[in-house]
Amino acid sequence: xxxxxxxxxxxxxxxxxxxxxxxxxxxxxxxxxxxxxxxxxxxxxxxxxxxxxxxxxxxxxxxxxxxxxxxxxxxxxxxxxxxxxxxxxxxxxxxxxxxxxxxxxxxxxxxxxxxxxxxxxxxxxxxxxxxxxxxxxxxxxxxxxxxxxxxxxxxxxxxxxxxxxxxxxxxxxxxxxxxxxxxxxxxxxxxxxxxxxxxxxxxxxxxxxxxxxxxxxxxxxxxxxxxxxxxxxxxxxxxxxxxxxxxxxxxxxxxxxxxxxxxxxxxxxxxxxxxxxxxxxxxxxxxxxxxxxxxxxxxxxxxxxxxxxxxxxxxxxxxxxxxxxxxxxxxxxxxxxxxxxxxxxxxxxxxxxxxxxxxxxxxxxxxxxxxxxxxxxxxxxxxxxxxxxxxxxxxxxxxxxxxxxxxxxxxxxxxxxxxxxxxxxxxxxxxxxxxxxxxxxxxxxxxxxxxx
Numbered sequence: 001x002x003x004x005x006x007x008x009x010x011x012x013x014x015x016x017x018x019x020x021x022x023x024x025x026x027x028x029x030x031x032x033x034x035x036x037x038x039x040x041x042x043x044x045x046x047x048x049x050x051x052x053x054x055x056x057x058x059x060x061x062x063x064x065x066x067x068x069x070x071x072x073x074x075x076x077x078x079x080x081x082x083x084x085x086x087x088x089x090x091x092x093x094x095x096x097x098x099x100x101x102x103x104x105x106x107x108x109x110x111x112x113x114x115x116x117x118x119x120x121x122x123x124x125x126x127x128x129x130x131x132x133x134x135x136x137x138x139x140x141x142x143x144x145x146x147x148x149x150x151x152x153x154x155x156x157x158x159x160x161x162x163x164x165x166x167x168x169x170x171x172x173x174x175x176x177x178x179x180x181x182x183x184x185x186x187x188x189x190x191x192x193x194x195x196x197x198x199x200x201x202x203x204x205x206x207x208x209x210x211x212x213x214x215x216x217x218x219x220x221x222x223x224x225x226x227x228x229x230x231x232x233x234x235x236x237x238x239x240x241x242x243x244x245x246x247x248x249x250x251x252x253x254x255x256x257x258x259x260x261x262x263x264x265x266x267x268x269x270x271x272x273x274x275x276x277x278x279x280x281x282x283x284x285x286x287x288x289x290x291x292x293x294x295x296x297x298x299x300x301x302x303x304x305x306x307x308x309x310x311x312x313x314x315x316x317x318x319x320x321x322x323x324x325x326x327x328x329x330x331x332x333x334x335x336x337x338x339x340x341x342x343x344x345x346x347x348x349x350x351x352x353x354x355x356x357x358x359x360x361x362x363x364x365x366x367x368x369x370x371x372x373x374x375x376x377x378x379x380x381x382x383x384x385x386x387x388x389x390x391x392x393x394x395x396x397x398x399x400x401x402x403x404x405x406x407x408x409x410x411x412x413x414x415x416x417x418x419x420x421x422x423x424x425x426x427x428x429x430x431x432x433x434x435x436x437x438x439x440x441x442x443x444x445x446x447x448x449x450x451x452x
Contacts, residue, residue, distance in 0.1 A: 009289075009316060009318035009320075009345075009347035009349075009379075010146035010147045010261075010287050010289055010316055010318055011067065011147060011150065011285075011287070011316060012147050012148070012149040012150035012151075012153070023056055023057065024056050025056075025057060025058065025059050026058065026059040026060055028060060028077050029055060029058060029059060029060050029151070029155075030055075030056060031080075032081065032155060032192065033052060033055050033056065033155065033158060035081060035082060035083045035192060036083055036155065036158065036159030036192060036194055037052055037158055037159055038158075038159055038160070038161055040161070043135060043139065044139075044142075044160055044161070047142075047143055047157060047160065048157065048158050048159070048160055051143070051148075051154040051155070051156075051157035051158040051160075052154075052158040054149055054151075054154045055151065055154050055155050055158055058151040058154065059151070060073055060076075060077060060151065061073060061151065067314065067343075070312070070339075070341045070373045071281070071283060071310060071312045071341060073281075075255075075280070075281065076227065076255050076281065079190045079225060079227070079255075080190065081190050081191060081192040081226075081227050082189050082190065082191055082192070083159075083191065083192060083193075084107035084108060084184070084185075084186070084191035084192060084193040084226070085107065085191075086106075086107060086109045087106050087107055087109075087185050090106050090111045090113055090114060091113045091114065093106065093114065093183060093185070093216065094216070094217070094218075095114050095181065095183075096438075097116070097179065098177070098179045098210055098212075098432055098434050098435050098438075099176060099177045099178065099179045099210065099432065099434075100116065100118060100176055101116065101117050101118060101119055101125065101176055101177070101178050101179065102114075102115055102116055102117075102178070102179035102180070102181055103115050103117070103125065103126070103127065103164050103178075103179070103180050103181070104181045104182075104183065105127075105162075105164060105180075105181070105182045105183070105195055106183045106184075106185060107183075107184060107185055107191070107193045108162070108182075108193040108194055108195050108196075109162070110127035110129070110130070110162055110164075114181075119174065119176070119178075120172075122168070122169035122172035123166075123167070123168055123169065123172060123174055123207075124165065124166070124167035124168075124169075125165070125166050125167075125178060126165055127162050127163065127164060127165065128142075128162050128163040128164075128165055128196075128198075129161070129162050131165055134165075134167065137167075138165060138167075138198065141198060141200055141233065141235055142160075142163070142198050142233070143157050143160070143233070144233075145233045145235075145261035145262075145263060145287075145289075146261065146263075146287065146289050147259065147261055147285075147287050150259065150285065152229050152257050152259065153231050153259050153261075155194070155229060156194045156196060156229050156230070156231045156259075157231070159194050160194075160196055162196070163195075163196035163197060163198055164180050164195070164196070164197040164198070165197075165198050165199075166178055166180075166197075166198070166199045166200070166207065166209065167199075167200045167202075168200070168201045168202060168205040168206075168207045168240075169202055169205065170202040170203045170204055170205060170237075171202075171203070171204040171205060172202075172205045172206075173205065173206045174205075174206060174207040174208065176208075177208040177209065177210055177431065177432050178207065178208070178209050178210070179210045179212065180197060180209060180210065180211045180212070181212050181214070182195040182211075182212065182213045182214070182228070182230065183214055183215065183216070184213075184214070184215050184224075184226050184228055184250065184251070184254065185215070185216060185221070186215075186221070186224035186225065186226040186251075187224065190225040190226060190227070191226045191227070192226065192227040192228075192229065193226070193227075193228055193229075194228075194229045194230065194231075195213070195228065195230040195231075196230070196231050196232075197211065197230075197231070197232040197233070198232075198233050199232070199233070199234040199235065199242065199244075200235045200237075201234075201235065201236050201237055201240040201241070201242050202237045202240065203237040203238045203239060203240060203265075204237070204238070204239050204240060205237065205240045205241075206240065206241040206242075207241075207242055207243070208242075208243040208244075208245075208431055208432075209242065209243070209244045209245065210245045210247070210432055210435060211232060211244065211245065211246045211247070212246075212247045212249065213228055213230065213247070213248050213249065213250060213256060213258070214247075214249040214250065214278070215249075215250060215251040215254065217249070221251055222251050222252050222253070223251075223252070223253060224251055224253060224254070225253045225254070226250075226251070226253075226254050226255070227254070227255040227256075227257075228250060228254065228255070228256045228257070228258075229257050229258075230256075230257070230258040230259070231258070231259045231261070232246075232258070232259065232260045232261070233261050233263075234260065234261070234262045234263070234270070235262075235263050236262065236263065236264045236265060236268040236269070236270050237265050237268065238265040238266055238267055238268060238292065239266075239267040239268060240265070240268050240269075241268070241269040241270075242262075242268075242269070242270050242271070243271045243431055244260075244270070244271065244272045244273070245272075245273040245274075245275075245430050245431065245432065245435065246258075246260065246272065246273070246274045246275070246284070247275050247277070247435070247439075248274075248275065248276045248277060248278060248279060248282055248284070249277050249278045249442075250278040250279035250282065251278060251279070252278070252279075252280060252307075253280050254278065254279045254280060255279060255280060255281050255282075256278075256279040256281070256282040256283070257282075257283045257285075258282075258283070258284050258285070259284075259285045259287070260272065260274075260284065260285070260286045260287070261287050261289075262286075262287065262288045262289065263289050263291055264288065264289065264290050264291060264292070264295045264297065265291050265292045265295075266291075266292025266293050266294055266295065266321070267292070267293075267294050267295065268292070268295050268296075269295070269296040269297075269298075270288070270295075270296070270297050270298070271297075271298040271299075271300075272286065272298070272299050272300070272301075273300045273301075273426070273429050273430050273431075274286065274299070274300070274301045274302075274313070275301070275302045275303075275304075275426070275427075275430075275439065276301075276302070276303040276304075276305070276311045276313065277303075277304055277305075277442055277446075279309065279311075280308075280309060280310070281309070281310045281312075282309075282310070282311050282312065283312040283313075283314070284312070284313050284314070285314050285315075285316075286299065286313070286314070286315040286316070287315070287316045287318075288315075288316070288317040288318065288326075289318050289320075290317075290318060290319050290320050290321055290324050290352075291320070291321075292321055293321040293322045293323050293324065294321075294322070294323040294324065295319075295321075295324050295325070296324075296325050296326075297317060297324070297325070297326040297327070298326070298327050298328075299315060299317075299326070299327070299328040299329070299330070300328075300329055300330075300426050300429050301313055301315075301328075301329070301330035301331065301342075301426070302330075302331050302332075302333075302423060302426040302427065303330075303331070303332045303333070303334075303340050304332075304333045304423065304442070304443065304446050305332075305333070305334055305335070305338040305339075305340060306334075306335035306336045306338050306366075306446065307335075307336050307337065307338060308336070308337050308338060308339075309338045309339070310338070310339045310340075310341070311332070311338070311339075311340050311341070312340075312341040312342075313330060313341065313342050313343070313344075314341075314343045314344075315328065315330075315343070315344045315345065316344075316345045316347070317344075317345065317346045317347065317357070318347045319346065319347065319348050319349075319352045319355050319357060320347075320349060320351060320352055321351065321352055322351065322352060322353045322354050322355070323354050323355070324352060324355045324356070324357075325355070325356045325357070326346065326355075326356075326357045326358070326359075327357075327358050327359075328344060328346075328358070328359040328360070329360050329362070329425075329426070330342050330344065330360070330361045330362075331361075331362050331363070331364070331422065331423070331425070331426055332361075332362075332363045332364070332372055333364045333366065333419060333422060333423060333446070334363065334364070334365050334366065334367075334370040334371070334372055335366040335367055335370055335446075336366075336367055336369060336370065337367075337369040337370065337371075338370055338371070339370075339371045339372070339373075340363065340371070340372045340373075341372070341373045341374075342361045342363075342372075342373075342374045342375070342376075342391075343374075343375045343377065344359050344361065344375070344376050344377060344389075345377045345378075345379065346359055346377070346378050346379070346387070346389070347379050348378070348379070348380040348381065348382050348385055348387060349381050349382060350381045350382050350383075351382070352382050352385070353382050353383075353384045353385065354384055354385065355382060355385045355386070355387065356385070356386045356387075357378070357385070357386075357387045357388075358387070358388050358389070359376050359378070359388070359389040359390070360376070360389070360390050360391070360392075361374045361376050361390070361391040361392070362391070362392050362394075362422075363391070363392065363393045363394070364394060364395070364396070364419070364422050365393065365394070365395050366395070366396070366419070372393055374391040374393070375391075376389040376390060376391050377389070396415055396418055396419075400414075400418060401414045401415060401418070404417060404418075416444075419443070420440075420443055420444075423443045424440070424443075427439045427440060427443070
């Protein structure tokens with residue numbers, strides 16, 4: 001008897017033979033691999049080598065590929081990046097702690113001087129190289145998520161030496177949010193760093209995470225050119241719940257490409273609040289794989305960009321089992337000559353009966369030069385489901401501004417009020433009060449920049 005397995009709905013999941021492929025097809029990609037590649041003989045050596053082999057047979061995506069047709073990586077290819085080096089005197093960095101428990105990585109290197117963890121038993125929080133007692137357990141999950149063959153994911157794995165690890169034991173509820181802070185410190189030379197994060201929430205557990213990518217956030221660092229290539233893998237066990245907030249606040253000349261790969265077991269709940277605020281070019285690949293029935297998935301997204309920024313969000317939700325529920329709301333505020341891209345896929349195959357999936361992308365353009373490309377996408381073969389999707393693109397309405405002016409509010413304040421209301425719907429879903437306040441201040445600063 002033969003069994004046919006359908007191709008995975010998660011992009012870049014199906015193995016392809018490398019025997020007939022050309023080696024080092026992309027000189028630039030090979031140069032990046034030579035910078036980040038690791039040859040140490042340790043427990044991750046085989047994993048790294050497999051990823052490196054795949055990278056050497058791959059190429060940097062171009063706009064001729066459907067998944068990248070609106071996002072041009074030519075500017076990235078025009079920069080010669082060097083591997084980011086450890087930073088001396090990291091304790092001098094200005095670190096804003098959002099919670100009492102945090103792990104800090106600077107240029108991908110764990111910084112114990114800036115980290116603080118005070119959690120009860122049953123919660124394992126630390127860096128991979130410091131958690132040797134749990135090494136075998138961790139390796140069963142590390143780099144095992146679907147989509148590992150995506151070129152930037154494979155590049156990250158090829159240079160993997162350390163990672164942030166959060167492991168919540170069975171039936172443990174973590175009341176305090178955990179802050180994972182990744183800081184990039186470049187200099188006169190353009191650099192590349194590759195943060196990695198692994199989260200495992202065992203059966204019946206609950207945890208709240210804040211994942212933040214940033215630079216030093218000062219005037220000098222705003223001009224630094226660097227590339228952050230990050231991968232986060234989250235495994236949500238049976239009846240477990242993970243509330244995940246991801247904030248990208250990179251420098252104005254930075255490039256940021258990130259992957260979030262989530263596996264949801266039956267009865268599990270996963271929420272992601274993803275906010276893209278910085279970087280010259282940012283791309284977030286968010287991939288959800290349902291591995292059991294009756295899961296709940298909530299995705300909230302907000303991109304606020306201006307100048308000539310590019311912010312790209314690609315999501316894929318594979319609902320493979322019955323009674324699954326997903327809700328996605330992604331918003332973009334686009335000013336000046338900025339360009340926002342959203343592509344959201346929801347796959348509902350025949351076994352996924354009684355699925356309830358809703359997806360909406362709303363976009364607010366603040367100038368005539370601003371641009372958005374949006375493609376909400378449902379692929380349904382099940383016949384007993386409740387699914388809907390949609391997208392809107394609009395500008396600030398003159399009648400709304402006039403109404404506020406008639407109530408004694410000047411035009412500038414009226415515009416600011418409407419923009420704030422548009423963004424607040426997403427920001428209010430962030431579970432950490434200090435982070436919400438910071439994000440609201442960012443909205444205010446963004447509005448001033450856009451209105452000038």
